[in-house]
Amino acid sequence: MGKVLVVDDEPHLRRILLSNLRQEHHEVVEAGGVNDARRALGEYSFDAVITDQKMSDGEGLDVLAAAREADSTLSVVFLTAFATIELAVESMRRGAFDFITKPFVPEVLLASATRAIERTRLVRENKRLRDTVVRLEGSSEIVGQSAPIRRLREQIARVSPTNATVLITGETGTGKELVARAIHRNSPRADKPLVAVNCAFTETLLESELFGHERGAFTGADRAREGVFEAAHEGTLFLDEAAEMSLAAQAKLLRVLTDGLVTRLGSTRARRTDVRLIAATNRNLEQLVKDGRFREDLYYRLAVVPLTTPPLREHREDLPELCALLLEQAVRDLKTPQRRLSVESIRTLVNYDFPGNIRELRNLIERACILSVGEEITPDSFPVTAPRALESPPPPRGLAALTPVQVAEMMPESYNLREFLATLEKVVIQRALRIADGAQAEVARRLGMSRSDLSYKLGKHRIRDGDEP
Ligand SMILES: Nc1ncnc2c1ncn2[C@@H]1O[C@H](COP(=O)(O)OP(=O)(O)OP(=O)(O)O)[C@@H](O)[C@H]1O
Ligand SMILES: [Mg+2]
Incomplete structure (x- = not known):
């Protein structure tokens, strides 16, 4: 069974072809000429084309060209009353699959149609496999040969072809988003959208972002809008910073995941969704579950396959390779003159702790590329990377002696603001x-806050009397 386009300018012949093909349960679309065929090819996707050779508005060879252009995997069968060796050779040379002379024997036609459909499917399957291989190589953009990175790549390769929900946990800047993209790219959904949404939104905004809303659903909703679940239909939905969802949003999300239906805010109509979910967080979700801040049932739905991106300090051996890649990208993106890292500057970087991980490394390298005077980047281009910068002793007079700006300036550049x-x-x-x-x-x-504000904060930070900072 397949979908077949039949092109012939004789209505009577089309009818015979149609009834023959339909008897074999093929789905058939008919076209009365070359232009008609072009239109149909633009509109539907077919498994085979059967075309007449001489028609009032053109030739079968034109249909062949249009079919190849619409879909290079499509098999085309010629049908003609003027069978000549030359025409047969020419059409085969241009990629026709088969050649049948009129008047045709139905069995011969049907056998040819079936073989054409099979060939199209084989070519497609082959192409798909080849694409997968190419795409897998493309994911080598997750750079590193260290054990943790190799393991991560293996896990990505294993989980990508499945539909399983993945939870990526890792510190800031460790490549969680990169991993999410690699999984999508290597999945059967690769040619459908990957839609990312950051969950650190206020409650109503997040819900409208996720599920969409109808006009007037809340103040400011002056137009209806589809949510990311609808936008990612048949593709992948990436929930970034998933731990930041309010409990109310968690409850709604869980319901959508359970019954596969989304309802826009302010609407009663439920729509079926088919999305593959990938969530990411830099927090310890299990701990948040214990603290009652994250729903346990939702946690289990998200963490079907848990992946962890390692902090850079746990795979320092990848630094030279990462530096080379990031340097190349920086020079290209920032259009600076050629740059290279001196041996000492690599040594400086290897000794640094990188609380902001690979993103911090990227920022450092970009800045050094811009600031460096000569081609060689020297250690003084990396001012913040004094070894173990974070563990340096606190300033002698403590926090009180510093202005907030000074405190902020002591923090590494890419520290998570919320946590900081x-x-x-x-x-x-x-x-x-x-x-x-x-x-x-x-x-x-002393702190200029109300008592109720203070007791709220004491609870929030779980501070009890006598706690040491
Ligand atoms: N293994 C890697 N190879 C090459 N580049 C990487 C790798 N890991 C991360 N990067 C780069 O580091 C930067 C940060 O990665 P990404 O945005 O994926 O981190 P993240 O974990 O999502 O961070 P955050 O929690 O702050 O959102 C990106 O520019 C990314 O391309
Ligand atoms: Mg991220």
């Missing part, structure tokens, strides 16, 4: 509590 601010807030409150001997009213006054 949360840590800072916690330390400041703990310190104030210690100084005020646990007197909360005093602490609230």
Whole structure:
């Protein structure tokens, strides 16, 4: 069974062809000439074409050309009353699959149609396999020969062809998004969309982002909008920073994942969705589950296949290769003159801890490419990379002696802002509590916040009396 385009300008002959092919349960579309055939080829995808040779608006060879252009895998069978050796040779040379003379014997026609359909499918399957191989090589863009990176690549290769939901966990800048893209690219959904959504949105915005909304669903919704579930239909949906979802959004997401139906905000119509889900987070989701901040049932739905991207300090041996790649990309993207890293500067980088991982490395290299005077990049182009920069002793007079700007400037460039601010807030409150001997009213006054605000923050950061920062 296949989908066949029949091209002939004689209605009577088309009818005979149609009834023969339909008896064998093929799906048939008919065209009365070359132009008609072009239109049909643009509109549908076929498994085979059977075309007459001489028609009022052109030749079978024109149909062959149009078919090849529409889909290079398509098999074309010629049908003609003027069988000459030359025409047969010419059409075969141009890629025709078979040649049948009129008047035809139905069995011969049907056998030829079936073989044409089979050939198209084989060629397609072959092409698909070849594409997969090419694409897998393309994923070598995840660079590194260290054991953790090789393992990661193996896991990607294993999980990509499946439909399984993947949860990617890893510190900031370790390549979570890169991994998500590689999985999509190597999946059977590769030619469908990959849609990414960041879950660190406010509740209503996130829900409208995920599920879409109808006009007037909430203040400011002046137009109906499809959500990412609809946009990613038949493709892949990448939920970035998944841990940041509110509990309400988690509940709604779980429902969509359970019954495969999405309903836009403000609508009652449920639409079926078919998406492959990949989620990423730099947080410990299991811990958040224990803390009651993330739904356990949703966690299990997302973490069907858990993958971890290693921090750069755990695969330092990949640094030279990563540096070479990032340097090449920086020179190309920033259009700077040719650059190369001196041996000492690679040594400096190898000794650095990279709290911001590969993204931080990329930023450092980009900046060095721009700032470097000569072709060779020297260690002084990497000012922040004093060995183990994070573990350097605290400034002598403590936080209190520094302005907020100075504190911020001490932080590595690509520190996760949310975590940084949360840590800072916690330390400041703990310190104030210690100084005020646990007197909360005093602490609230000193820090310029209300008592209820303070007790909320104490709960949020799980600070108890006597806690050390
Ligand atoms: N193994 C790798 N090989 C080459 N480039 C990499 C690799 N890992 C990460 N990168 C690059 O590092 C940068 C950060 O990667 P990515 O955005 O995927 O990180 P992330 O884990 O999603 O970070 P965040 O949690 O901050 O969103 C990107 O420019 C990416 O191309
Ligand atoms: Mg990311």
